[in-house]
Amino acid sequence: MKKWDAIVIGAGHNGLVNACYLQRAGLDVLVVEKNDWIGGAAVSRSLTPGFLYSNCSYVCSLFRPEIMRDLELPRFGLQVISYEGGAVFTRDGDYLANYRDHHAHRREFARFSARDAEAYDRYARDVTRQCRFIQPLLMRTAPDPTSFRPRDISELLYLGKKFAGLGAAEMADTLRFWTMSISDFLDEYFETDVIKANFALSGIIGTALGPMSPGTAYVLLHHYMGEVDGSVGAWGYARGGMGAVTKALADSFRASGGTIRTGAEVEQVLVRSGKARGLVLADGEEIYGNLVISNADVKRTFLKLVEEKELPEIFLRRVKNFKMRGSSGKVNIALDSLPEFPALPKDSPCYRGDMHFTDSVERMERGYDDWKAGRWSADPFLDMVIPTTLDPTMAPPGKHFMSCFVQYCPPKVEGRDWTDADRDAFGETVISQIADYSPGFRDRIVHMEVRTPRELEAEVGLTEGNIFQGELTFDQLLFNRPVPGYAQYRSPVDGLYMCGSSTHPGGGVMGAPGRNAAAEILRDLSRGTKHMSPAHDVI
Amino acid sequence: MPKLSSARLTAQSHFRTLRLGTPFQPRIDALMKTNDWYDWGGYRAPASLWDEELEYFAIRSQAALFDISPMVKYRIEGPDGEDFLNRVTLRDVAKLKSGRVHYTAWCDDEGYVLDDGTLFRLAPDRFRLCCQERHLPWLLDSAIGFDVSVLEETEAVAGLALQGPTSVAVLREAGFAGVERLKVFDLAEFPHEGGRVTISRTGFTGDLGYELFAPAELALSLWDRLWKAGELRGIRAIGYTALNRARLEAGLIVANADFVTAEHAIRPDRVRMPDEIGLGFMVDLEKGHFNGRRAIAQARAKGSMRHVLVGLEIEGNIPAEHAIVYHKQKKEVGLVSAAIWSPMAKRNIALASLSRPYGDTITDDLWVEIYAMRELRYERLMKRARIVPRPFIKLDRRTASPPADF
Known part of the structure; x- marks a missing residue:
């Protein structure tokens, strides 16, 4: 019976990044994937002839350039096409645009407020300062503050030194940033509703909190992180949809000798004498390996795939209490022509960026109120993009694919499970919001895929459909992610590791958890990591 | 949200022109031979127009015309104008008489320089502040409690610098009667085309020179008036490269070139107090409280600069x-x-x-x-x-x- 050096559960982007690095270190690696296709939440599927959807994640923003380089993703076909702008439509028939050009951005804000137009520089300075503090931590294993190992102590010192390097005012800002709400934070810079709403959306995406909830300011930082080290083209569409990211990773993996098995759902991690020995698949087949690495989220991994008796009680309790609440849905739409938005000039670059309809923080917060009551938002927040304005490979000529990220959407509807009728009603809520701003929108629809937390969990395997495998609030970051004492990709079971977004530094199609986990595994095996580029300098 | 206005809708189209022209653009475009443009605060400004060497010598030997319209301008008006500006800026504005200009700077509460600029006292309770960076939120927040209005007027006001030994002759020839009576840092208003132009004996070259400000709609006729008058006095249009040489000879500093302004410093150690960039002479600790006063006084006492x-x-x-x-x-x-x-x-x-x-x-x-x-x-x-x-x-x-x- 073959025994693999390492078996990775799940062919999502982090699983594949991890597998690539291990394979390139000389290990014999198998990736098992329950679906008949690979990609996890970075996937492109064709559900209606001629159209390709980015079914889950829809933009490439945070993917680490160090990983793209190490794993030769451009060589394996990955192309990222930059965004050109974005807009928030206002209820009075206008819009607020985001332009890449600094002065155009200022002039756009000046249409709404002369004051806010000139407030942006200070806002950008403060956010950039905070990002520069956090960003270098992304590509490092978080230190264990309870350990006295030299490496942990030196990492803690590094963290302390970076913190001490901030001025007194920045230190105060840092603590405030980690704890305050995005709404309060923005109030310190801006006065205009739509301008605040424009920035606030980055504070709530993927988080079961409202813009007025403490902790949401940090979530905004997480979204800005990709840009501080001069990563050119930080935001963009992957040509061919987000599946192009995982396809390039899979091709890179196979080219280095790795093996992927699709249609292989894991039933259980085999544990003997406190050590992981392999997997049992749903059909009873056993696969053996020296190491098992799970790209599944921490709840799915330890509450479904590992027997409770193998785990310490306190660890289990903390995993159960890890916040990974379903808060969003996704609607993918095939259109037979480009929708019109009368508010937006036809030559606006905003068609080639992200569009939103929530023009005040208050409206966002009311949307969250619905979620707390167990309902999807009657007036949801949409992050809407039309990738086919830049990428002709996803739809037939003249036709378009539209992706709508929808927040808020609860894991259960008023305490009961989702039904197909609920799902359709949820989809209708989204369509009707778009149609309010785009006459004739319904007539253009060729096909729709509506995904609530139910579909996201059932298909992708994300518990409650949480896109970040655990919320990005400060109590669940760094050495507390996912569980104190287990923030270094290891678990209570020997030979069982984690490499998904549940681990530091968290979610987004970034690849950092997969890479950092590989570095820890190779360290445990006393193998070299020369094939891993050091993290970019931030100077 | 501010009410939907036709002005707000009309302004949408700005995205089609990423670099604006100034009110003088038709004249500058007509003289532009090098096609050597740069971005000055979102405006298409000439780095040079025909020959950067000769443009420099126009400043020192003739009369050089330089478009300063992209300079950021604020109109500060009201009974508390003087008190407000004393609170914001470093120098004592009580000593700045109506009809005078002074070079000043302003700091954040930590005493770090936000910008430097020129303050024009157009009337006892009416001022114009000219600078490199944008400060409206800072000025408005500082104005709380003062009976004063602060208005950003960069686009509405056109500005020209006329610098060089023949500049006064050009102005006199153009019919600005009495302009020769202006002493350095004096300003006065002169009639032009049914409106008014403010002329001050100021500049950024260390040479004899004047700056002229007029409503944007009077810009082209003002340019033409000077150009015609200057024909025999060697008037030349110049770009920033020439001006930059002259300002360096004059020993003048430029924000975000010779120091980093506090609101733009990403690295917290890059900010500077006035004394650290040669502006310590402006700091008037006797005039009463101003933004940054305590921090500057403390740093001086501790010798911590x-x-x-x-x-x-x-x-x-x-x-x-x-x-x-x-x-x-x-x-x-x-x-x-x-x-x-x-x-x-x-x-x-x-x-x-x-x-x-x-x-x-x-x-x-x-x-x-x-x-x-x-x-x-x-x-x-x-x-x-x-x-x-x-x-x-x-x-x-x-x-x-x-x-x-x-």
Whole structure:
């Protein structure tokens, strides 16, 4: 019976990044994937002839350039096409645009407020300062503050030194940033509703909190992180949809000798004498390996795939209490022509960026109120993009694919499970919001895929459909992610590791958890990591 | 949200023109031969127009016309205008009489410089503040409790600098009667085309010169009036490259070139107090409270300011732009922020920021290391640098009253 050096559960982007690095270190690696296709939440599927959807994640923003380089993703076909702008439509028939050009951005804000137009520089300075503090931590294993190992102590010192390097005012800002709400934070810079709403959306995406909830300011930082080290083209569409990211990773993996098995759902991690020995698949087949690495989220991994008796009680309790609440849905739409938005000039670059309809923080917060009551938002927040304005490979000529990220959407509807009728009603809520701003929108629809937390969990395997495998609030970051004492990709079971977004530094199609986990595994095996580029300098 | 207005809708179209033209753009476009543009605060501004060398000499030998419309301008008006500006800026505005201009700066509460600029007292309770960066939120927040209005008027007001020995003659020829009576830093209003133009005897060149401000709609007729009057006085349009040489000879600093403004400094240690960039003379601790006063007073008392901005004269003739400054050719003590060979002083001059005590108590044995790229090879020079007073050139005609008719 073959025994693999390492078996990775799940062919999502982090699983594949991890597998690539291990394979390139000389290990014999198998990736098992329950679906008949690979990609996890970075996937492109064709559900209606001629159209390709980015079914889950829809933009490439945070993917680490160090990983793209190490794993030769451009060589394996990955192309990222930059965004050109974005807009928030206002209820009075206008819009607020985001332009890449600094002065155009200022002039756009000046249409709404002369004051806010000139407030942006200070806002950008403060956010950039905070990002520069956090960003270098992304590509490092978080230190264990309870350990006295030299490496942990030196990492803690590094963290302390970076913190001490901030001025007194920045230190105060840092603590405030980690704890305050995005709404309060923005109030310190801006006065205009739509301008605040424009920035606030980055504070709530993927988080079961409202813009007025403490902790949401940090979530905004997480979204800005990709840009501080001069990563050119930080935001963009992957040509061919987000599946192009995982396809390039899979091709890179196979080219280095790795093996992927699709249609292989894991039933259980085999544990003997406190050590992981392999997997049992749903059909009873056993696969053996020296190491098992799970790209599944921490709840799915330890509450479904590992027997409770193998785990310490306190660890289990903390995993159960890890916040990974379903808060969003996704609607993918095939259109037979480009929708019109009368508010937006036809030559606006905003068609080639992200569009939103929530023009005040208050409206966002009311949307969250619905979620707390167990309902999807009657007036949801949409992050809407039309990738086919830049990428002709996803739809037939003249036709378009539209992706709508929808927040808020609860894991259960008023305490009961989702039904197909609920799902359709949820989809209708989204369509009707778009149609309010785009006459004739319904007539253009060729096909729709509506995904609530139910579909996201059932298909992708994300518990409650949480896109970040655990919320990005400060109590669940760094050495507390996912569980104190287990923030270094290891678990209570020997030979069982984690490499998904549940681990530091968290979610987004970034690849950092997969890479950092590989570095820890190779360290445990006393193998070299020369094939891993050091993290970019931030100077 | 502000009410939907036709002005808000009309303004949507700005995205089609990323670099705006100024009110003088048709005239500048007509004279532009080098197509050498740069981005000045979102405007399409000329770096040079026809010959950057000759443009420089127009400043020193003739009359040079430079479009300063992109400069950020605020109108500050109200009974508390003086008190408000005393609260915001470093110098004592009570000493600035109506019809006068002074060069000043302003700081955040930590005493770090937000910008420098010129303050025009147009009337007892009406001011114009001109500067490089944008400060509306800071000015509005500082105005709380004062009976004063602050209005951003960059686009509405066109500005021209007319600099050089024949500038007064050009203005007089253009019919601005009595302009020769303006002393340095005086301003006065003159009629033009049914409106008014404000002329001040100010500038950024260290030469005899004037600045003219008019409503944007009067810009072209004002330009034409000067151009016609200047025909026999050698009037020339110039770009920023020429002006930059002149300002360096005059020893004047530029925000975000010679120092980093506090609202733009990503790295917290890059900010500077006035004393650290040669603006300590502006700080009036006697006039009452102003933004940053306590921090500056404390830093002075503790001697905790770490930098000093100096003028350097460097041996040889190779400009030392962005060169590192050394003590005894070994210890790194600072950086040159701007440097040229001065055509007027016939010297190699520079502005540099040094770390104290260098430039403060230790001023000898300073060197700069110049990397001069020549045909794909760095010629590395270690040259002696001497701290000298600014300005690097002093022209009597700048201050002569009445100015001589060249």
